[in-house]
Structure formats: C-alpha cells, structure tokens
Amino acid sequence: MTPYAAWAELEAAARRDADARIVDQFAADPDRLSWMTLDAAGLHLDLSKQSWTRTGFEAALSLARACDLESRRAALFAGEAVNSTEDRAALHPALRAPAGADFHALGAPVSAQVDAVRAEMKLYAEAVRSGIETGASGRAFKTVVHIGIGGSDLGPRLIWDALRPLDPEIDLRFVSNIDSRDMAEALTGLDPETTLIVAVSKTFTTHETLVNAEAAKAWLAAALPAAGLDRHFIGVTAAPERAAAFGCGRVFGFNDWVGGRYSLWSAVSLSCAIGLGWQTFQGFLDGAAELDRHFLEAPMERNAPVLMALAQIYNVDGLHRPTRTVAPYAHALRRLPAFLQQLEMESNGKGVRRDGSPVGRQTCPVVFGEPGTNGQHAFFQQIHQGPQVVPAEFVIVASTDGTSSESPLWANALAQGQALMQGKTEVQARAELIASGASDIEADRLAPHRTFSGNRPSTAILMPRLTPRTLGALIALYEHKTFVEGVIWDINSFDQWGVELGKVLARAVLKDVAAGEPGPGLDPSTAALLTRLLR
Ligand code: F6P
Numbered sequence: 001m002t003p004y005a006a007w008a009e010l011e012a013a014a015r016r017d018a019d020a021r022i023v024d025q026f027a028a029d030p031d032r033l034s035w036m037t038l039d040a041a042g043l044h045l046d047l048s049k050q051s052w053t054r055t056g057f058e059a060a061l062s063l064a065r066a067c068d069l070e071s072r073r074a075a076l077f078a079g080e081a082v083n084s085t086e087d088r089a090a091l092h093p094a095l096r097a098p099a100g101a102d103f104h105a106l107g108a109p110v111s112a113q114v115d116a117v118r119a120e121m122k123l124y125a126e127a128v129r130s131g132i133e134t135g136a137s138g139r140a141f142k143t144v145v146h147i148g149i150g151g152s153d154l155g156p157r158l159i160w161d162a163l164r165p166l167d168p169e170i171d172l173r174f175v176s177n178i179d180s181r182d183m184a185e186a187l188t189g190l191d192p193e194t195t196l197i198v199a200v201s202k203t204f205t206t207h208e209t210l211v212n213a214e215a216a217k218a219w220l221a222a223a224l225p226a227a228g229l230d231r232h233f234i235g236v237t238a239a240p241e242r243a244a245a246f247g248c249g250r251v252f253g254f255n256d257w258v259g260g261r262y263s264l265w266s267a268v269s270l271s272c273a274i275g276l277g278w279q280t281f282q283g284f285l286d287g288a289a290e291l292d293r294h295f296l297e298a299p300m301e302r303n304a305p306v307l308m309a310l311a312q313i314y315n316v317d318g319l320h321r322p323t324r325t326v327a328p329y330a331h332a333l334r335r336l337p338a339f340l341q342q343l344e345m346e347s348n349g350k351g352v353r354r355d356g357s358p359v360g361r362q363t364c365p366v367v368f369g370e371p372g373t374n375g376q377h378a379f380f381q382q383i384h385q386g387p388q389v390v391p392a393e394f395v396i397v398a399s400t401d402g403t404s405s406e407s408p409l410w411a412n413a414l415a416q417g418q419a420l421m422q423g424k425t426e427v428q429a430r431a432e433l434i435a436s437g438a439s440d441i442e443a444d445r446l447a448p449h450r451t452f453s454g455n456r457p458s459t460a461i462l463m464p465r466l467t468p469r470t471l472g473a474l475i476a477l478y479e480h481k482t483f484v485e486g487v488i489w490d491i492n493s494f495d496q497w498g499v500e501l502g503k504v505l506a507r508a509v510l511k512d513v514a515a516g517e518p519g520p521g522l523d524p525s526t527a528a529l530l531t532r533l534l535r
Helices: 003-017 022-028 032-036 054-066 069-077 092-096 111-130 154-163 180-187 207-221 226-232 240-246 260-265 267-276 278-297 304-318 336-348 380-385 407-422 426-435 440-450 468-489 497-515 524-534
Strands: 037-040 043-046 143-147 171-175 195-200 233-237 250-253 323-329 366-369 392-399 458-465
Touching (some): 003 054, 003 304, 022 032, 037 304, 054 304, 054 468, 092 260, 092 278, 092 468, 111 250, 111 267, 111 278, 143 207, 143 267, 154 171, 154 260, 154 267, 154 468, 171 180, 171 267, 207 226, 207 233, 226 233, 233 240, 240 250, 260 336, 278 304, 323 336, 323 407, 336 468, 380 407, 407 458, 426 440, 458 468
Parallel strands (some): 143 171, 143 195, 195 233, 233 250, 392 458
16 A cells, blocks of 8 residues: 555544544454553553544554555664765664674664773763762762753753662752853852763754853862863763863763764763663663564564554544643653653654655644643643643553552542543533532533543553663653654654754854844844843
8 A cells, every 4th residue: 555545544544533432442342452552661551542443543554554664664773874864874772782782874883882882881980989980189979960952961861860869879960051040050069079070962062062061161170170170071972072172081972873862872871870870771771672672573563662653643643633741640750741842843843754845744743741740730621621632641650669659640640541531521510510519500500611521532651660671661662653653754753954043043143142233134023122132
C-alpha cells in the first residue's frame, strides 16, 4: 500500500472511531486489553483507553508499514545520514550500547571512541567523588555547577532530579538562562574552592552558555589563584578546540552525530555521573540499551515506541487533536514535561517533508504538562470539560525508592484516566444533585455544569520503581516514539532550523542596544518597543 492510500485509510477509520465510545470498546472487543497493553524494558504500557477501535489500530499499523518504518529504523541504527539537511547520522543508541559494540556513523566506526570517552568520564567522576581530583587549594569538590541550555541542560536536569539522593555528598546546581539571576541563585552560598564548573555546549558558540561560563570563570578567578583555576573549569562539547580556547582545564568530547536533545547519554551528563556515581549512570545507560533492543526486535504490533507514536498520530491527524498533556505522577519526574517539549517539539515541530515539500497535515502536537497531582489543581479543568479534546499521558511510578508505596499518587492517576474516559451524563449529574437534596430547579440549573462528556483518551505508562534503568528506558521510549512519528510524517527529526532566525535577529537587536537606538532594519512595532526599553 502507498503512504497516500494508508493515510486515507487511517483518516476514514478515525472518522468512524470519532463516534465510538472508548468505554464500550472493552465489551465490543474482549481482547482489547491484551492487544493494547505490553511490557518493554521494565515498563508497562496501556493504550487501551485510546480512541481507536481494532480497525483504527490496524489502519495505523498499515500506515507505519507503508512508510517503510522498518528500513528507516535500520538506517538510524546503521548510522546513515538520517539528518539529511546536515548530512549527519543520529546515533544516540551508540552512546548507551554495552562496551564493545560496533556502531558506525556514515560508515566510520565510532564505538571504540564512545567506550574511551565513557572510561574517561568514569575515571574522572570517581576521582572527583573520592576527593582524588581536587580544586586549586587541594580541597575536595562539594558542588558541581552545570552550565548549558536546551539539550545541554534539560536531560541532565531530568536525570538529576529523578535519581538524586535527598542529601547528596556532591550537590549539583544548574544554570541555563542568560538572566544573571539564574547564575546568582546557583552560586549563592557556594565556596569557589570547593566548586567545579562544568560548561556544556555541543557547539560552544551558544550565547547564553558562553555568557554564563564567562561569569562563572570571573567568579572563580576573583577567589582562586590563577595557577589552579583550570582544575575548576571543565568543558563538554563537540568542538573541543573552542572549549580549550575558552580556558577549560579539561574537555570531554562527543560527536556531531549526537543531536543536542539526544545528548544526555554522552559526556553532556558528566555532572550527573559525578553527582550520582558511575554505577547509577551506567544503570541509566543500560535501561536505554534494553529499550533499544526492544525497539529493534519486537514486532510492530507489540513495539512500545511504535504503538505510542501511532496513538499520537491517530489523535493528531485522524481525530484533529493538536495538543497532548503529559503528567508524571512522581515528584522526581517533574522535569519530564519540559524535557519532552524539547525532544518532541524541536524534533517534529516542522512543516516540510525531507524533500522540502509541505507535509500538508498537522505534525507535532503542542506538548505540555505538570507533575500529578499539581496539574489536577491547575489546568485539568479544561482537559475534563473544555471543548477541545486533549489526549493525556500518565506516567505512574509504583514506588519511587522501592520501599514506600506511592498509592495516593496512583489512585489519583488512575482516577483521572477513568474520569476522562467515562465522563458523567447530564442525567447522572441531575440525579446526584437531587439525591443530595437539590430542588428540581436547582438540579436543572447546575446539572450542565457538572456534566462531563467523557470519551477522552489517555495512555498509562507504569514504572514499578523509579530506578536508573527504568528512567533510561522511559527516555529512550520517548526518543524512539519521536523518531517513529518523524518517519510517518516524513520529516527530518534531527535538525532544528526553526530556532535560527530568532538567534540571528537577537544578535542584530543587541547591536542596536549597544548603539543606543533602533536600527533601520526594525519594523515600527519592534522599534517602538526597543525605544521604550532603552529609555
Ligand atoms: O537553540 C536550540 C539549540 O540549538 C538546541 O538544539 C540545543 O540543544 C541548544 O540550542 C544548545 O546548544 P549547544 O549545546 O550547542 O549550546
């Protein structure tokens, strides 16, 4: 079948499913739970509360097959130039593969170098943790300040928040924003003698990171002898010559075939390896590698990233639902929505196909979220009763530390999924009001406000425990889901030209700021705003 025909089939199936009630599907198809739930790399996935019927699901699967997903997946793992606008591979699976693997990027072997950097990271992280690697005055490091933005920040922050001990021996602080307040807050209370700065930038040209790294260097230089300063200043980059020129005492490298938002498996997470210890970091890599094997080996219809991608495509393109909310029911995963915003929207928020022609349909939805149960008390009102249907995703952790049970969290997550699907009719709402003593007039007045349309889809991802392994698997699951969607929309998920124009214009505005007046290139609105700000 051609992709064109498969899209038409999916759209027709979705039109029929739009009228079906999800809750009725369990009786109509007694096998629904068995084909819509699966286990992968320690995660349990339940897509049975999605809107598709069996026919809709089969149509989505045919679409994946028609888009040649299997050969595109093979190209990803073979290190072909899947990032076609930059002529690069996107080989993040090589970074988490067991030692001794044999990955190639554009035909050149890379695994030996990956293993070497990993060994170097391990040695350094352990030396910092044990106090062998010290600052200029011989004192052990107590805090790592990680400077980076976007992909050089969001992943390490997520890992640290998810896995950090409550009272860490070495604390981590993160600085990303060019707002000097961010740096000031991070450095407050720190002693330069026991502080290690890790500046992370794939390109080592990112304005925010360079400004912050300069500020951190000045802060160190004001307190430490010049001779030992470089012991406190480490760079992580794919442009080692720039990091060395900047004054980094030591540089950990990664390659241009690692996309920024896929770089948390590399030395970009050196700070986490220091703060958490190598064994924990290795467990994180191992969990992702297990999910990679699942993605490569499981049949399409039992493949977790494939099914999650298809559910999203069914919602976005079949049922015209252009948003999705992600609610991790675990405080430790509170950074997951922010991480996914970059992963999914920077990867797939695009309107042209790989050949440059318009996609002609909706691509990446707007992804947003908050941890549960906080989100319930903020925007869930709209998810339950707003006219727009917002598919929801619940990430549920049975136990964060393996001992305590997080049942108040699960109970809420399960109840939300149930409420979204079941809803409440006006007749039910009215009967409840009458039963609670309301008059007929009052019941008639209030019932519409207490009615829930229901039939709103959700996905549940269960993690028995939040461990380094399950966290690694969860993130790899989302990465491959994002990749599969890119294949089906036929877009390049690995470039990000959309962020460039704003960067270029910001440089021009900064020149105007230095000149003290708006330049001739500015439109009247922007010029007037700048004039006010300059005043
Ligand atoms: O502006 C977007 C971006 O290019 C992201 O793709 C990237 O993760 C981030 O900036 C940071 O880039 P770098 O790691 O080169 O500093």
